[in-house]
Amino acid sequence: xxxxxxxxxxxxxxxxxxxxxxxxxxxxxxxxxxxxxxxxxxxxxxxxxxxxxxxxxxxxxxxxxxxxxxxxxxxxxxxxxxxxxxxxxxxxxxxxxxxxxxxxxxxxxxxxxxxxxxxxxxxxxxxxxxxxxxxxxxxxxxxxxxxxxxxxxxxxxxxxxxxxxxxxxxxxxxxxxxxxxxxxxxxxxxxxxxxxxxxx
Amino acid sequence: xxxxxxxxxxxxxxxxxxxxxxxxxxxxxxxxxxxxxxxxxxxxxxxxxxxxxxxxxxxxxxxxxxxxxxxxxxxxxxxxxxxxxxxxxxxxxxxxxxxxxxxxxxxxxxxxxxxxxxxxxxxxxxxxxxxxxxxxxxxxxxxxxxxxxxxxxxxxxxxxxxxxxxxxxxxxxxxxxxxxxxxxxxxxxxxxxxxxxxxx
DNA sequence: AAAACATTGACCAAAGTGGTCATTTTTTGT
DNA sequence: ACAAAAAATGACCACTTTGGTCAATGTTTT
Numbered sequence: 001x002x003x004x005x006x007x008x009x010x011x012x013x014x015x016x017x018x019x020x021x022x023x024x025x026x027x028x029x030x031x032x033x034x035x036x037x038x039x040x041x042x043x044x045x046x047x048x049x050x051x052x053x054x055x056x057x058x059x060x061x062x063x064x065x066x067x068x069x070x071x072x073x074x075x076x077x078x079x080x081x082x083x084x085x086x087x088x089x090x091x092x093x094x095x096x097x098x099x100x101x102x103x104x105x106x107x108x109x110x111x112x113x114x115x116x117x118x119x120x121x122x123x124x125x126x127x128x129x130x131x132x133x134x135x136x137x138x139x140x141x142x143x144x145x146x147x148x149x150x151x152x153x154x155x156x157x158x159x160x161x162x163x164x165x166x167x168x169x170x171x172x173x174x175x176x177x178x179x180x181x182x183x184x185x186x187x188x189x190x191x192x193x194x195x196x197x198x199x200x
Numbered sequence: 201x202x203x204x205x206x207x208x209x210x211x212x213x214x215x216x217x218x219x220x221x222x223x224x225x226x227x228x229x230x231x232x233x234x235x236x237x238x239x240x241x242x243x244x245x246x247x248x249x250x251x252x253x254x255x256x257x258x259x260x261x262x263x264x265x266x267x268x269x270x271x272x273x274x275x276x277x278x279x280x281x282x283x284x285x286x287x288x289x290x291x292x293x294x295x296x297x298x299x300x301x302x303x304x305x306x307x308x309x310x311x312x313x314x315x316x317x318x319x320x321x322x323x324x325x326x327x328x329x330x331x332x333x334x335x336x337x338x339x340x341x342x343x344x345x346x347x348x349x350x351x352x353x354x355x356x357x358x359x360x361x362x363x364x365x366x367x368x369x370x371x372x373x374x375x376x377x378x379x380x381x382x383x384x385x386x387x388x389x390x391x392x393x394x395x396x397x398x399x400x
Numbered sequence: 401a402a403a404a405c406a407t408t409g410a411c412c413a414a415a416g417t418g419g420t421c422a423t424t425t426t427t428t429g430t
Numbered sequence: 431a432c433a434a435a436a437a438a439t440g441a442c443c444a445c446t447t448t449g450g451t452c453a454a455t456g457t458t459t460t
Contacts, residue, residue, distance in 0.1 A: 001437095024224055027418060037439045042419060145389055153389065156360030157353050164352075189345055189353065193393030201406095227449060237408045242450060 001044075007094065009034045009041070014055055014097040022052060022110040052113060056105065056120055059098050062091055063124060067131055075137035077154070078187050084132055085158050085183070093172040140195050150194045157186060201244070207294065209234045209241070214255055214297040222252060222310040252313060256305065256320055259298050262291055263324060267331055275337035277354065278387050284332055285358050285383070293372040340395050350394045361386060 012034035016025045027048055031038050045051040069087050074080050091098060105117050138147050165179060212234035216225045227248055231238050245251040269287050274280050291298060305317050338347050365379060 020224060039439055149386060153357050156356045160356030186349060189349060239408055
């Protein structure tokens with residue numbers, strides 16, 4: 001199967017699952033959106049559940065990819081977080097809904113899939129979040145700021161910034177140099193706030 | 201009709217509309233959740249659309265209430281934002297989903313209601329966001345920080361903080377003094393960052 | 401005890417569901 | 431050029447759910 005077609009199916013299916021949840025998600029809508037026939041979809045996947053778990057596995061693999069792309073030698077928290085942000089942005093060019101899809105899994109409560117979801121997500125959450133902050137040099141932080149709170153503010157700022165940018169653009173393709181500069185200025189504001197005077 | 205019952209219906213209906221969007225939202229689910237009969241629902245509202253627009257109007261009124269409760273004499277941006285945050289928190293005690301519902305309206309694309317939604321929301325967005333920042337004293341800000349960016353960081357931090365707290369608690373009732381103190385410490389971090397030395 | 405009002409849920413036609421499969425279209429190997 | 435194999439189609443199915451109705455039943459008020 002052509003990769004472009006596969007992407008179309010994956011994105012259409014994720015869109016529908018995100019919008020409607022597992023049970024109400026309509027395979028009819030998916031095939032319409034992906035521009036394939038109903039028969040095709042059920043040739044590739046034996047049933048709706050099968051498709052759903054394929055998407056989950058696919059999403060989990062994509063998340064894993066983030067960790068192999070992170071440069072663990074970068075010990076500065078701002079640079080590390082920026083890295084993660086831009087890796088995510090790149091992923092969203094191909095699969096715009098993959099993070100929404102993963103988020104939707106946490107809220108899914110269809111009896112039919114709930115337990116399997118929890119099983120598949122247990123690993124990603126336990127190991128996941130800690131790994132992003134591995135080998136970070138916390139010593140640059142001012143002593144009177146709790147690292148956890150600084151980290152939260154930084155994270156919320158990046159998430160908010162990203163959402164704002166995504167709302168502004170129409171396509172993930174037209175992401176320019178302006179975005180880097182804009183994010184840099186936010187970074188500078190918080191750096192001056194969190195770091196001891198003179199550092200970095 | 202007893203106000204407690206009315207609340208039950210409103211919250212059940214909002215829950216379903218948020219979860220499923222206008223078209224897929226099931227009136228059957230609503231009556232089940234609100235513990236009333238199908239007949240009752242359609243006595244109060246002539247049809248689904250009618251119910252939907254009632255909820256929108258209700259939500260808009262609630263938002264309006266925020267603005268009358270804000271103390272416009274408080275010229276400090278941090279205190280102003282904190283006020284808004286706590287007013288919102290109080291609203292959510294009664295209507296936990298009202299903000300999610302309003303947000304869901306922006307993503308709604310059912311042909312049947314789209315144009316009317318845009319009409320009803322036009323005002324709230326145009327006038328709304330500006331009003332929160334009316335009469336703020338920006339002179340305390342360090343000159344090398346763009347007010348818009350400081351405001352964004354502050355807003356994102358408050359939103360992130362609120363989401364974190366809401367995820368932690370099971371009921372809006374058990375909001376204690378600890379929350380105030382925790383938010384205060386975030387406020388202090390950002391104040392020291394954004395304000396000229398020695399101010400406030 | 402009668403009149404007025406509120407609430408119920410079985411019922412309906414219509415639409416939508418996940419999934420099938422005989423048939424057609426496209427690709428492949430020679 | 432042609433046949434065999436593979437891929438794609440969409441009408442079709444039995445079944446569920448939909449928004450909405452309304453005669454019957456319960457509850458209040460007069």
